[in-house]
Amino acid sequence: MSxxxxxxxxxxRSAPYTGPCAALLLALSVLLSMLLPVGTAQASTxxxxxxxxxxxxxxxxALTPDRAATDGCEPVELGTYQGSFTTPGEVDCLALPLPAxxxxxxxxxxxxxxxxxxxxxxxxxxxxxxxxxxxxxGTCSLTGTAPYRALVSTDDEDEPTGTYSIALYRTxxxxxxxxxxxxxxTADSAAASFSTGGxxxxxxxxxxADDHSPVENFQLRAVTGTSTAxxxxxxxxxxxxxxxxASLSTWTTCDLTPGVAHTVLVTGRDVTATYTLTRRDVTATxxxxxxxxxxxxxxxxxxxxxxxxxxxxxxxxxTGDAADVLHLNVRDAVGSANLLVLDANGKAAxxxxxxxxxxxxxxxxxxxxTVPVNLRAADSYRFDALRIAxxxxxxxxxxxxxxxxxxxxxxTGTLDEQHTAVCAALPTxxxxxxxxxxxxxxxxxxxxVPALYDRSLGNGCLLYIPSGYxxxxxxPYTTAVSPSxxxxxxxxxxxxxxxxxxxxxxxxxxxxxxxxxxxxxxxxATNGGKATVTVxxxxxxxxxxxxxxxxxxxxxxxxxxxxxxxKTLTAVLDLAGAAAGSWSLSVITHNSIEYRRGTFxxxxxxxxxxx
Numbered sequence: 001m002s003x004x005x006x007x008x009x010x011x012x013r014s015a016p017y018t019g020p021c022a023a024l025l026l027a028l029s030v031l032l033s034m035l036l037p038v039g040t041a042q043a044s045t046x047x048x049x050x051x052x053x054x055x056x057x058x059x060x061x062a063l064t065p066d067r068a069a070t071d072g073c074e075p076v077e078l079g080t081y082q083g084s085f086t087t088p089g090e091v092d093c094l095a096l097p098l099p100a101x102x103x104x105x106x107x108x109x110x111x112x113x114x115x116x117x118x119x120x121x122x123x124x125x126x127x128x129x130x131x132x133x134x135x136x137x138g139t140c141s142l143t144g145t146a147p148y149r150a151l152v153s154t155d156d157e158d159e160p161t162g163t164y165s166i167a168l169y170r171t172x173x174x175x176x177x178x179x180x181x182x183x184x185x186t187a188d189s190a191a192a193s194f195s196t197g198g199x200x201x202x203x204x205x206x207x208x209a210d211d212h213s214p215v216e217n218f219q220l221r222a223v224t225g226t227s228t229a230x231x232x233x234x235x236x237x238x239x240x241x242x243x244x245x246a247s248l249s250t251w252t253t254c255d256l257t258p259g260v261a262h263t264v265l266v267t268g269r270d271v272t273a274t275y276t277l278t279r280r281d282v283t284a285t286x287x288x289x290x291x292x293x294x295x296x297x298x299x300x301x302x303x304x305x306x307x308x309x310x311x312x313x314x315x316x317x318x319t320g321d322a323a324d325v326l327h328l329n330v331r332d333a334v335g336s337a338n339l340l341v342l343d344a345n346g347k348a349a350x351x352x353x354x355x356x357x358x359x360x361x362x363x364x365x366x367x368x369x370t371v372p373v374n375l376r377a378a379d380s381y382r383f384d385a386l387r388i389a390x391x392x393x394x395x396x397x398x399x400x401x402x403x404x405x406x407x408x409x410x411x412t413g414t415l416d417e418q419h420t421a422v423c424a425a426l427p428t429x430x431x432x433x434x435x436x437x438x439x440x441x442x443x444x445x446x447x448x449v450p451a452l453y454d455r456s457l458g459n460g461c462l463l464y465i466p467s468g469y470x471x472x473x474x475x476p477y478t479t480a481v482s483p484s485x486x487x488x489x490x491x492x493x494x495x496x497x498x499x500x501x502x503x504x505x506x507x508x509x510x511x512x513x514x515x516x517x518x519x520x521x522x523x524x525a526t527n528g529g530k531a532t533v534t535v536x537x538x539x540x541x542x543x544x545x546x547x548x549x550x551x552x553x554x555x556x557x558x559x560x561x562x563x564x565x566x567k568t569l570t571a572v573l574d575l576a577g578a579a580a581g582s583w584s585l586s587v588i589t590h591n592s593i594e595y596r597r598g599t600f601x602x603x604x605x606x607x608x609x610x611x
Contacts, residue, residue, distance in 0.1 A: 105138035185288030215346025225273025
């Protein structure tokens with residue numbers, strides 16, 4: 001089937017139409033442009049100023065002006081452009097004032113009524129160079145040949161006509177965007193303040209190349225109004241350093257390119273609102289952090305006022321050796337305070353959390369303390385920074401536990417703000433799991449909180465309600481010891497506890513040692529009384545039994561003690577009335593496995609008055 005000579009299907013959107021009836025189609029496009037309204041552009045070099053223009057183009061492919069042509073495109077300046085779609089399917093063409101290889105952003109407001117504009121950028125040859133995703137992210141690179149045009153359209157079927165706004169920014173060169181001053185963690189930190197409304201929904205801000213650290217925290221807060229906003233940070237090379245979703249109060253940490261200026265693009269709504277943007281160094285040179293040398297386990301806590309939710313506080317924790325392992329924890333009466341730990345270079349050492357964590361590898365850390373904006377803040381908080389290990393191994397204050405085959409404890413004691421934690425070094429295996437029984441012996445509802453750190457320094461303890469804490473070791477497979485450190489600290493919401501804690505292995509056995517029975521001594525005893533026997537081996541249990549049998553008779557010893565390393569078991573055999581002679585000797589483990597260990601000889605006791 002042949003096409004009609006004037007079919008729209010023969011038009012190419014990215015090059016001049018040259019097929020049959022080209023003159024007719026050109027005439028129709030001119031007629032259409034005369035019938036549709038065209039506005040007047042007003043430009044300003046102020047990025048926050050408003051320019052208005054409306055260049056109407058139909059979306060009929062046969063009638064769309066050549067993308068490589070400049071006729072009908074309205075020149076605009078950087079800033080907030082206001083236009084309108086008067087006809088469904090309309091495409092507006094904006095001539096951009098940017099040179100080749102420049103980088104730019106084209107931002108649209110968050111969830112405003114009216115048509116939602118979609119922007120693409122083409123070069124002088126009509127080749128598309130940027131789509132909406134790179135334009136909204138500020139990473140659009142104007143490759144190809146200048147000049148460049150932005151084509152604005154909408155696929156909004158509910159509201160295909162009406163006014164719209166686009167914020168146009170250059171992101172690779174110095175501009176007259178507002179400077180964000182370097183701030184700190186004091187209450188009166190410097191910050192950039194700006195507003196929206198009156199036709200403005202977006203702002204650009206700049207960070208000078210010679211006035212930022214390698215890693216900084218950026219915090220955006222709404223001071224007045226109830227409209228959320230988001231932001232992204234880019235360097236002049238088009239690298240996005242960080243970005244955050246829309247919120248009334250939000251923050252993130254960004255890696256900034258040394259010696260390079262950065263642009264911050266803030267997007268909100270065209271409603272009356274005021275915001276502040278604060279940036280703070282979070283490396284070892286951070287300002288406004290409270291000095292906080294780490295202490296030995298058993299030392300006192302520190303702390304201070306929390307402020308309102310969203311307030312960022314900083315503590316500078318120091319230790320003498322980068323190989324030291326520190327246990328860090330924040331506590332408050334409400335249980336809402338969180339911490340984020342960064343090393344001397346500003347790299348995250350502990351993720352944002354309201355549980356304790358352990359760090360190593362630096363002599364200094366910046367600990368950010370804050371309460372999420374959707375939670376209630378207590379008046380004050382307490383903070384623990386305890387040295388639980390050194391390059392030589394677990395800290396001297398940690399109890400050296402010789403064996404955890406079936407658990408550890410119970411142990412008891414008292415914790416308060418002057419003595420905030422105790423620790424124990426455990427000879428665990430690579431996949432050990434423990435159930436913890438923790439109580440306050442004075443009857444309080446708030447109980448001590450455990451943390452179990454393996455070589456990876458991940459906290460292996462989780463609270464399950466109502467069953468309680470489970471703690472685990474998660475290490476690569478090995479038959480050797482995978483040591484861990486147990487820290488027992490103050491409750492989240494109490495300044496004192498009298499604790500009792502017991503770890504119970506919930507697998508068949510924990511630790512690396514197998515069950516073994518190497519000997520039972522002595523191998524002989526007289527009848528008529530009781531004999532104490534000693535079992536040696538590994539992973540011995542209090543419920544293991546020593547048993548002797550002979551001609552249908554069985555005697556079982558009563559276990560009286562097992563050594564802390566579980567290598568020695570003591571039991572008592574009652575041989576009263578036992579027949580003299582040779583008996584079969586066995587050890588029956590707590591899980592009913594029998595270890596036969598030869599014979600046990602019962603000798604006849606001398607008559608009373610003899611011997």
